[in-house]
Amino acid sequence: MLLALVISIGAMCAISAVLAIIMVIAESTIGNYGEVSISINDGDKKIDARGGKPLLTTLKEANVFIPSACGGRGSCGLCKCKVKSGAGEIMPTELPWLSEAEKADHVRLSCQLKVKGDLQVEIDPALLYVREFRTTVVGLVNLTHDIKQLTLKLDDPNSMDYKAGQFVQIETPVYERTDEPVYRAYSMSSVPSSKNTIEMEIRLVPDGICTTYVHKYLKVGDKMTVNGPYGEFHRSENDRHMICIAGGSGMAPLKSILYDMREKGINRKATYFFGAKSKRDLFLLDEMKQLERDMPSFTFIPALSAPDAEDKWEGETGLITNIVDCHTEDLSNAEAYLCGSPFMIDACIVVLKKHGMPEANIFYDKFS
Amino acid sequence: MKQTVEMDKVQHNMRPGCITLKGLLGEDKRNLVDILIEDEGEVIRLGTSHKAIAERMQELRDSGVEGLGESITIEDRYDVRVDSVRGLLPCPYEDGTVQKTFIQVHNRMLKRSITYTDLHIHMIREHGFYEGKGSSFRLSPQDLVEILDVPPSCM
Structure with a gap:
């Protein structure tokens, strides 16, 4: 009886070990898409990267920033781009965001599309000028009971070219309300001529991860990471x-x-x-x-x-x-x-x- | 009632990182079916129904929209602010998406406040789900009934 029990336990352990080995091999072969090449805007920029991650993440790691308000969860629909080849089938998680015309035009949600091979991608050329900035908080002023003015000095790079009306994305670092960095978009209220400093007006959203961080945790002297500029909201040139x-x-x-x-x-x-x-x-x-x-x-x-x-x-x-x-x-x-x-x-x-x-x-x- | 295979899938969708960063279950390790049964019992004990609660939430939401993003006074006793942030949220039951709209209600008489979203209204009305215990956005049926003055109703 005891021998049978020992043999059974041994057999179970052996099966588990074999399964674990198979999973490790599968992870490094089936899930390994190797080196891939991403061509942006007909070769204006080329990226060599390892496959396996979402397109949004892969581009970000190569310093190409596509705006996203939900951190890649497929719930804001902001990170659309055209993928002319190599994308594969549209994922079910993309469907709520894509019109029939967009589907026909090869538009995809870059946070949901996993990079598995070479891709040809088309994005707004202005996004190629978006940069990530290390900054220092130099001002944090209460404008009202629920709106704060946040002023950031750009450290590296130390200047930003933007149009009045555009926005940046702020990275909220890991803190007690989030286990991973979260990005949110805020319009700049500063004048573009002040190239070394940007300013935002941020209203507290109930339980919002980023606004709570800015309102209740952030202090003058803290470091922040932002990327930008983004957006088409700016003054048109006419006399109307x-x-x-x-x-x-x-x-x-x-x-x-x-x-x-x-x-x-x-x-x-x-x-x-x-x-x-x-x-x-x-x-x-x-x-x-x-x-x-x-x-x-x-x-x-x-x-x-x-x-x-x-x-x-x-x-x-x-x-x-x-x-x-x-x-x-x-x-x-x-x-x-x-x-x-x-x-x-x-x-x-x-x-x-x-x-x-x-x-x-x-x-x-x-x-x- | 037993946890079905369909409920397993819904519960999977409620985990952190699937729909929202922190998920909809909080620290609640129970099966979804047990969470639903407990909240349903609470709603019955309070003498109302999921539908009545959701309708009251919807009523205040629709009135609050008229404030155009600012707080307005409704029925002389509620300060209600309704606003949206970018995006849509899918329901974990995979029966549609809703705007990321939040509704802040302050009951002046009770000096108590509650914040809920369009997704809450949908999940309570259609599925009797108030989120798991410990979830940042969990709504207690008792708080909803008291703060929003939900009328009595049959289940």
Whole structure:
């Protein structure tokens, strides 16, 4: 009886050992895709890498940064790129993000596509200029009860070329709320001429990994890694009346655009509607008033949707959509720059179109 | 009730790194079926239903959207802020995706707050799932019923 038991245990151990060896061999052969070559934009850049990782990660390791807001989990749909050959079948996890036209056009979600062989990839050429920056926190200021202004000095490289209105991705390092680095996108509020310093306005998202880190853990003197610049939200070169609308931290890219105009002496007609709930949600009022003095064609209209009694608010009151509606007439030859909550942007687009603004003249930076 | 093969797959989707960084189960090591049974018992004890809870969450969410991303007062006693961040989240039960919308509700009378998402509303309404114990986004049925004033209902 005892002998049979020992033989059984021995047999089990032997089978387990054989299976473990098979798994190790499989890992190093079936799962080993060897060296692969990735050609970007018809050979403008070539990368030699080891296969086996997602395309997003493989490109990042070669200093080619595709924006992603979810850290490669396939839940933001931002990291799309065209893979002209070598991609294989579309993964089920990509399907919710791809339209029929995109599927036909070989668009893929780079975080879900595993690199298994040579690829031909097409990305926005501007992404080839995106860099990763080591930075130091030199400013962390409370603008409101839930918005902080974060200022970073660029250490390496020590300058960034960007357009007013663009954004960067901040890397949140490992801390008690995350076991791996997490990336989130934030618009820059600084002026592009300040090449060595960038500034952002970051609103606390409940339980948000990155915003909680910035609001509750980050200190002046800490090191941070960012990559950028990204984005197509910037001032177009014409003389149309600019209707700017923002709420909360949506102030950031518009501040950058307006300060850039002041610096360049562009006295284009611009009206800036800024919505908040009560006075404690307003910020940079003095700076905007100064901008009105410096740029005679600029008007700033802050509006509160529900001012507190102690606010003694004498300015505009109501939802920002109603304020825009009341202050504008024919907008058929104007253009709009919107930044803030997707709900605000969708509602504002309806109002702007009601006043005759062509949809092609409405530019927005949705937080979604 | 027994844990089915389908539930195993759903529970796999709820693990860290599948849909969200930290997953939907927290420190809860129980089978999904046991988590569901316990929460269902709690909801019955509170004299309401998953559907009634989800409908109340949805009602406040839809009213809060009118604040266009800022907090607004609803029914003279709730401060509600509804906003979105970039992206969609798939349901672990693989029956659709929802926007990453979060809803912050502060009940002035009780001086208590709760934050939930569109995914919570969907998971509670369709699957009776409130996330595992210890999960950062776990919602206790009792907190929901008390803070949102969920009306009594039959299961």
